[in-house]
Amino acid sequence: MRIGQLAQLTGADIQTIRFYERQRLLPRPNRQANGYRVYETDHVEKVIFIRRCRSFGMSLEEIAVLQSFQAQPQQPCAAVNALLDSHIARVRTQIASLQVLENQLVRLRRCCDNERQSVDCGILSGLVEGGTTSANAGNPSFLPSM
Incomplete structure (x- = not known):
């Protein structure tokens, strides 16, 4: 084909x-x-x-490792299990990071209602204020808790 x-x-x-x-x-x-x-x-x-x-x-590297086990089926699968356990741990870390991000976005969303003009938008203000210092760059944890 x-x-x-x-x-x-x-x-x-x-x-x-x-x-x-x-x-x-x-x-x-x-x-x-x-x-x-x-x-x-x-x-x-x-x-x-x-x-x-x-x-x-899974990364391309992880896939290559799995393929090597497919090519040599006599190997014990303990290493396959370890690879998957490691991947699961990374996924859990990503989920935790995404939950933090979600909470920060929810707090940011609460900074503004639909009745304002964009010049008074709490979301835009929060994003600008958060980017003014290098300590806050890329870290919106400065947002007020609500």
């Missing part, structure tokens, strides 16, 4: 498939005499695997 067919079967963009090839997550396909790439069923399975891992937020 050609790259367009692979893309259609897997739901991946053609450029994404080429990117996976460059990153060596996907083996380079054989080429026909005319230069066209020829993909096999194995490529479909690998692209689906990569996309599934990406849907879980």
Whole structure:
């Protein structure tokens, strides 16, 4: 099959498939005499695997490690478990950070009602005031608690 067919079967963009090839997550396909790439069923399975891992937020490096375990099935899966445990820990950290961000945004939203003009907007004022010092740059925790 050609790259367009692979893309259609897997739901991946053609450029994404080429990117996976460059990153060596996907083996380079054989080429026909005319230069066209020829993909096999194995490529479909690998692209689906990569996309599934990406849907879980896994990095390309993590995917490469998992693929190495697929290629050597006699290895114990303890390292796979450790990789997933590490990924879960990062996801939990991200969730905690997003919850902090959500709380800060909610507090910022409470700084203004719909009855003001933008010149008096508490949200815009809060964003400007928070960016005036380097200590607050990128950290909206200066917002008043409500």
